[in-house]
Amino acid sequence: MIAGMYEQDFMAYMIFGLILNFAFSILFGVYLSKNIGMQEMMESKGDKQQSILVSLSLFIPYAxxxxxLYRVTILQIYFLNKGYTHKEFWIYITNDKQENR
Structure with missing residues (x-):
């Protein structure tokens, strides 16, 4: 048993969590590209690496x-509600240096 459930159930939750992740990620990417533009996103993308915890979160269901969803919340609460643009969020999330904002 893993986390109080059988291995098959745990794997089913894990696979369903990955499917939901890809669905949310694709929808969030489409939303950003619609509001920023693909060409603008490619030109302003930084070289920020994801943390190791984000990469390891693939193995935890729904993480x-x-x-x-946390990134969507940051976009809505911190950026859009304070008058920043989608492009400023994109620069924030993809660049290491804060001086670009």
Whole structure:
């Protein structure tokens, strides 16, 4: 048993969590590209690396999906509600240096 459930159930939750992650990630990417533009996104993308915890979260059911929803929340609460643009969020999330904002 893993986390109080049988291995088959745990794997089913894990696979469903990955499917939800990809669905949320694709929808969030489409949303950003629609508001920023693909060409603008490619030109302003930085070289920020994801942390190792984000990469390891693929193995925890629903963790990657929650990280994507956390990014959506940051976009809405911190950026859009304070008058920043989608492009400023993109620069914030993809660049290491804060001086670009």
């Amino acid at each position: 990657k999906m929650l990280i994507t």
